[in-house]
Amino acid sequence: MKIIEGGVTAAKGFQAAAAAAEIKYKGRTDMAMVYSEVPCVAAGTFTTNVVKAAPVKWDQDIVYNHPSAQAIICNSGIANACTGTEGYGYCKETADAAAEVLNVAADSVLVASTGVIGMQVPIDRIKNGVKMMAPKLDGSLEAGTEAAKAIMTTDTKKKEVAVQIEIGGKTVTIGGMCKGSGMIHPNMCTMLGFVTTDAKISKKMLQEALSEDVKDTYNMVSVDGDTSTNDTVLLLANGLAENPEITEKGEDYQTFKAALNYINTTLAKKIAGDGEGATALFEVKIIGAESKEQAVTLSKSVVTSSLTKAAIYGHDANWGRILCAMGYSGAKFDPEKVDLFFESKAGKIQIIENGVAVDYSEEEATKILSEEAVTAIADVKMGDATATAWGCDLTYDYIKINADYRS
Numbered sequence: 001m002k003i004i005e006g007g008v009t010a011a012k013g014f015q016a017a018a019a020a021a022e023i024k025y026k027g028r029t030d031m032a033m034v035y036s037e038v039p040c041v042a043a044g045t046f047t048t049n050v051v052k053a054a055p056v057k058w059d060q061d062i063v064y065n066h067p068s069a070q071a072i073i074c075n076s077g078i079a080n081a082c083t084g085t086e087g088y089g090y091c092k093e094t095a096d097a098a099a100e101v102l103n104v105a106a107d108s109v110l111v112a113s114t115g116v117i118g119m120q121v122p123i124d125r126i127k128n129g130v131k132m133m134a135p136k137l138d139g140s141l142e143a144g145t146e147a148a149k150a151i152m153t154t155d156t157k158k159k160e161v162a163v164q165i166e167i168g169g170k171t172v173t174i175g176g177m178c179k180g181s182g183m184i185h186p187n188m189c190t191m192l193g194f195v196t197t198d199a200k201i202s203k204k205m206l207q208e209a210l211s212e213d214v215k216d217t218y219n220m221v222s223v224d225g226d227t228s229t230n231d232t233v234l235l236l237a238n239g240l241a242e243n244p245e246i247t248e249k250g251e252d253y254q255t256f257k258a259a260l261n262y263i264n265t266t267l268a269k270k271i272a273g274d275g276e277g278a279t280a281l282f283e284v285k286i287i288g289a290e291s292k293e294q295a296v297t298l299s300k301s302v303v304t305s306s307l308t309k310a311a312i313y314g315h316d317a318n319w320g321r322i323l324c325a326m327g328y329s330g331a332k333f334d335p336e337k338v339d340l341f342f343e344s345k346a347g348k349i350q351i352i353e354n355g356v357a358v359d360y361s362e363e364e365a366t367k368i369l370s371e372e373a374v375t376a377i378a379d380v381k382m383g384d385a386t387a388t389a390w391g392c393d394l395t396y397d398y399i400k401i402n403a404d405y406r407s
Contacts, residue, residue: 001163001164001165001258001259001262002163002164002165003161003162003163003262004162004163004164004173005141005162006141006144006145006160006162006175007141007144007145007147007148007160007161007162007175007176007177008034008144008147008148008160008175008176008177008194008195008196009138009139009140009141009143009144009147009175009196010141010144010162010173010174010175010196011162011173011174011175011196011197011198011238011240011241012173012198012238012240012241013036013037013038013139013198013238013240014034014035014036014037014139014144014175014196014198014236014238015034015035015036015037015137015138015139015143016032016033016034016035016137016138016139016143016144016146016147017032017033017035017133017134017136017137017138017143017146017147018031018032018033018133018136018143018146018147018149018150019031019033019129019132019133019136019150021075021125021126021128021129021132022125023075023076023077023078023115023121023122023125023126023129024076024077024078024115024116025077029146029149029150030075030076030077030129030150031073031074031075031076031126031129031130031132031133031150032072032073032074032075032133032146032147032148032150032151033071033072033073033074033098033130033133033134033137033147034071034072034074034147034194034196034236035070035071035072035102035137036070036071036196036236036238037238037240038070038238038239038240039068039069039070039104039108039238040068040069040070040236040237040238040239041067041068041069041201041202041203041206041236041237041239042062042063042066042068042069042110042203042206042234042235042236042237043063043203043206043207043209043210043211043234043235043237044059044060044063044110044207044210044232044233044234044235045210045211045214045218045232045233046059046060046231046232046233047186047228047229047230047231047232049228049229049231051081051082051229052081052229053079053080053081053082053083053087053113053117053229053230054080054081054083054087054088054090054091054113055080055091055111055112055113055230055232056229056230056231056232057088057091058088058091058092058095058110058111059110059111059112059232059234062107062108062109062110063110063207063234066107066108067203068108069108069109069110069234069236070102070104070105070108070109071098071102071104071108071109071110072109072110072111072112072194072234072236073094073095073098073109073110073111073112073130074111074112074113074114074150074151074192074194075112075113075114075115075121075126075129076113076114076115076150076151076152076153076179077114077115077116077153078113078115078116078119078120078121078122079113079114079115079116079117079119079229079230080113080120080121081113081117081118081229081230082117082118082229083118083119083120083121086120087120087121090120090121090123090126091111092106093123093126093127094109094111094123094126094127094130095107095109095111097126097127097130097131098130098134101130101131101134102134110234112151112192112194112230112232112234113230114151114153114179114192114230115153117229144160144175144177145158145160147177148160148177148179151177151179151192152179152181153179153181154181154276154401155179155180155181155274156181156274157270157274158177159177159178159179159180159267159270159271159274160175160176160177160178161175161176161262161263161266161267161270162174162175162176162263163175163259163262163263165255165256165258165259166255167199167241167243167244167246167252167255167256168243168244168252169243170241170242170243171241172197172198172199172241172243172256172259173197173198173241174195174196174197174199174256174259174260174263175195175196175197175263176193176194176195176196176263176264176267177193177194177267178191178192178193178194178233178267178270178271179191179192179271180192180193180221180223180271180274181223181271181274181275181276185221185222185223185225185228185304186214186218186219186221186228186231191218191221191228191231191232191271192230192231192232192233193218193232193233193234193264193267194233194234194236195233195234195235195236195260195263195264196235196236196237196238197235197236197237197238197241197256197260198237198238198239198240198241199237199239199241199243199246199256200237200239200241200242200243200244200245200246201237201239201245201246201247201253201256202245202246202247204247205246205247205248205249205253206235206237209235209253209256209257209260210233210235210260212257213257213260213261213264214233214264216261216265216387216388217261217264217265217267217268218231218233218264218267218268218271220268220296220299220300220387220388220389220390221268221269221271221272221389221390221391222272222300222303222304222389222390222391223271223272223275223276223278223391223392225304233264235260268390269281269283269390271390272390272391272392273372273373273390273392274392275391275392275398276397276398276401276402277394277395277396277397277398277399277400277401278392278393278395278398279313279372279392279393279395280312280313280371280372280373280374280392280393281372281373281374281390281391281392282303282308282309282312282374282375282376282390282391282392282393283303283373283374283375283376283388283389283390283391284299284300284302284303284375284376284378284388284389284390284391285299285375285376285377285378285386285387285388286298286299286378286380286386286387286388287377287378287379287380287386288379288380288381288382288383288384288385288386289380289382289383289384289385289386289387290333290380290382290383290385291383291385292385292386292387294331294332294333294380294382294385295385295386295387296387296389297329297330297331298326298329298331298333298378298380298387299387299388299389300329300389301325301326301328301329301330301331302322302325302326302329302376302378302389303389303390303391304325304391305321305322305324305325306394307321307324307325308321308322308325309391309392309393309394310393310394312369312374312392312393312394313393313394313395315366315369315370316366316369317342317349317351317360317362317365317366317369319340319351319352319357322340322376322378323335323338323340323352323355326338326378333380333382334355334380334381334382335355336354336355336356337354337355337380337381337382338352338354338355338378338379338380338381339352339353339354339378339379339381340352340376340377340378340379341376341377341378342365342368342369342374342375342376342377343368343374343375343376343377344368344369344370344371344373344374344375345371345373346367346368346370346371347364347367347368348368349361349364349365349368351365
C-alpha cells in the first residue's frame with residue numbers, strides 16, 4: 001500500500017468542486033460536490049440515532065434501493081434535521097437540481113448536510129450553489145481539498161487522505177474526506193465521511209467491507225459522547241481501475257479492505273484530534289482482553305470519561321480516573337491484575353502494575369502527556385483480544401464553542 005497526496009479526487013474519474021452559497025455564513029465556502037464520470041456502486045453507513053436528519057433518510061433509500069450513484073451534494077451550516085416533510089422535500093429538490101446540471105438521474109444523487117439542527121435549509125441558495133459548482137468540477141487534488149474545506153463547521157482543519165494498492169495487476173486508488181469536531185460519538189456507522197475509489201467491486205462486497213470496517217474505525221471515536229442526527233459515511237466505487245471485479249472474500253477483497261481500513265482509521269483519528277477545543281488526540285488501547293467485545297467496551301469507557309479527558313488536558317497522570325472508567329464500563333475484569341502505561345513521542349512510562357501505582361516520575365509522566373497525541377495502554381491480562389478507541393482532551397474552549405453554537 002502506498003500513501004499518496006489527495007482525497008476524494010485521487011481516484012480515477014472523480015471530480016469535486018466547492019462554492020460559497022451563504023447557507024449560514026458569509027465569506028466562506030459552504031457547499032461541496034463530488035462527481036464520478038461514470039455511475040458507481042454505492043455503500044453507506046448511517047447514524048443509529050432514532051432522530052435521523054432528512055439527508056440520512058434520503059441517502060439510505062438511494063444506497064439500499066437503487067443500483068448506482070454518481071454524485072454527492074453536501075452543505076455545511078444547517079443540518080436539515082428535525083425538519084419534517086419539508087426538509088425531506090428539499091433533499092429531492094437538491095437532487096433534482098444536481099440531476100439537471102450534471103445530466104444524471106436524480107435518484108443517483110446523494111445529499112448530506114451538517115450544522116444547526118431544527119432550521120430549514122434555504123433551498124434557493126442550495127440550488128444556486130449546485131449550479132455554481134457544476135461548471136467548476138475538476139479532478140485536481142486542489143479541487144478535492146477545496147471540497148474538504150467546504151464541509152467544515154467547527155472543524156479547524158480539513159481532513160483528507162488517499163492510498164494506492166495493486167489488485168489483479170491494476171493500480172487501485174482509494175481517497176476520502178470527512179468532517180467532524182463536535183457531537184461526535186458515531187454508532188452506525190455531527191460526522192460526515194465521503195470515500196471514493198476506482199476499484200471494480202460488487203455492491204454487496206462494497207457494503208460488507210464498509211459495514212465491517214466502521215466497527216473498528218469511526219465507531220471507536222468519541223469527542224463528547226453525543227451521537228449526531230446526521231452521521232453518514234458514503235463509499236462510491238466506479239470501477240475505472242479495470243481490475244478483475246471483486247465479488248467474493250478472496251485475496252483481492254482483503255487487500256481492498258486493508259486499504260479501506262487505513263483510509264477510515266486515518267480519517268477517524270483526524271476527527272478525534274480535531275475535537276472541539278481539543279489540544280491533544282487521546283488514544284486508548286486495551287490489550288490482553290478476553291474478547292474483542294470486552295476490549296471495545298473498556299476502551300470506549302475510558303476515552304469518553306470526562307474526568308479522564310480533563311486530566312489529559314492538564315497533562316496529569318491521574319490514573320485512578322482511567323481505572324474508575326474501566327470499572328463502571330460493565331465489562332468484567334480483575335482490577336488487581338491491570339497494568340497501565342502512558343505513551344507519546346516523548347516516551348513511554350508505566351504507571352500501575354497489578355492495579356497498584358509503581359514508583360514513577362510525575363515529571364516524566366507530565367512530559368509524555370504534554371504532546372499533541374497521547375496514548376493510554378491498559379493490559380487486563382485475560383487473553384489476546386485488543387481494541388483501540390480515539391478521543392481528545394476536554395478543554396475550556398469546548399464549552400465556549402457549544403455555548404454559542406447557534407449564534
